[in-house]
Amino acid sequence: MRTQKRCLGYVAIVVDDYDRAIEYYTDKLGFTLVEDTPQPGKRWVVVTPHPESDCNLLLAQASGERQQGFIGDQCGGRVFLFLQTDDFWRDYTAMKEKGVHFCQQPREEEYGWVVVFEDLYGNRWDLYQNALP
Template sequence: MRTQKRCMGYVAIVVDDYDRAIEYYTNKLGFTLVEDTPQPGKRWVVVTPNVESDCNLLLARASNSRQETFIGNQCGGRVFLFLQTDNFWRDYEAMKAAGVTFCEEPREEEYGTVVVFEDLYGNRWDLYQNN
């Protein structure tokens, strides 16, 4: 019997400028730029926290005023994305040194260590490490 592999390939996040977003995600969060391909009227820009990951972040520039209203508010103020790490303190300290905005102090939960941060646009993320 053949099994299918299914996974999330991309999660799109609305941004105001490709280059500004690339700079933030690569230099502040330590992501890798996977692809930056010009297309008519836009670019296909993909970054990833881990080049071996099946799930990547697609940086999608807003193309009209309606889309612009969602920049920084992808999830209505709730945590939108969850960045899992194998070394919480290493990544937390690196992100803090790079100027990432944290909304709270790191905390221990029953599942592991977590802290909420905001990206360049104000979207809220969890940085977490499972126990």
């Protein structure tokens, strides 16, 4: 009997410009560009935090005024995405040095280290590392 694996493959994030978004996510956050394929009237652009990750970001350039209104506010001001790391201080320091905007100071919680940052568009993210058991 075959076991079926289910996971999120892509999370779409609305951006204003493909190239600007690619530059930010790869240069500032250290993501890898997985695919950039032209399609009629758009591009299929995928970035990932790690090449072996099962979940990737699909950078979707806004098409029209309605979609443009969601750039930077895809979750109504709440933390939208959660970037898990195996070395919190390494990634926090590297991102800070590259100009990523952090909304607060890092803090230790019962589950590990966490800090909120905003991406290029103002979407809020958690950078976090789980505490070791």
